[in-house]
Amino acid sequence: MHFNSIAQNVSSVTDFKVIHTLNNNTTFHIPNQPLFFQSNKTTNTQFSILHSADEYFQLSATILSVKGKLFAFGQEQIFNSDDTAGLNSTELAWLKEIVNKPKTVEVKQFHAVQSPSKSNPFFDIELEDAGKYFLPFASSIVKAGLSWSDSTFSDSSKFIHQYLILKVQDNRATVSVLSDLIIQTSFTQSGQMIQQNLKGIARAERIYDLNASKLLSESVSTKLSGSSNNGTDIIPLTIELKSTSIVSWK
Known part of the structure; x- marks a missing residue:
């Protein structure tokens, strides 16, 4: 399989924007008292290409806005980064x-190199892989x-991806992506270190502009199960995610 070099695909690109929506339904299976966590958020991100080479490129990602709702512990929280007054609250x-x-x-090799550090599980539970924005052919x-197919490794996590081009029509390529996920991550929440071990699958459909090899849109459905460990208790949990991405190119 002959892949295009990254430099070939990004050479004509300077900036692009991504509107990403994510719905998260998480259940902590606590005996006699299951805890439900629901959220939806929309993130608007500006990307700028900084440097590209044969198998590598570097870009700047700036989140311009985030808005949505979070429901947990019987309470609903609405957040909007454009609400400057609300940003001064501790919760936001x-x-x-x-x-x-x-x-x-x-x-590198059409996958983002992920940082092992995590600080906010609500925001980091689904890491966007910036390598997907360019078709590798x-x-x-x-x-x-x-x-x-390919695979990626990050710290103690492993992702195995299988790709299939479903159809090519009107200068559009529709790509199916099936991913097996093994996620081991840690983060700080309310001053407490949390470790999570999760396994699951993600099914995605991506549509590319065939002439420019650029992603136009993506929809993803993800199911995960595993456990959360705060050092005292180990709690089983399940997570269901549904997301969409719309890309605007300059």
């Missing part, structure tokens, strides 16, 4: 930490039925 301090704070993202070899 995490928004101030991420909005309008440029972050450098490195992509020249349009001349793209056809329905073309398949390939």
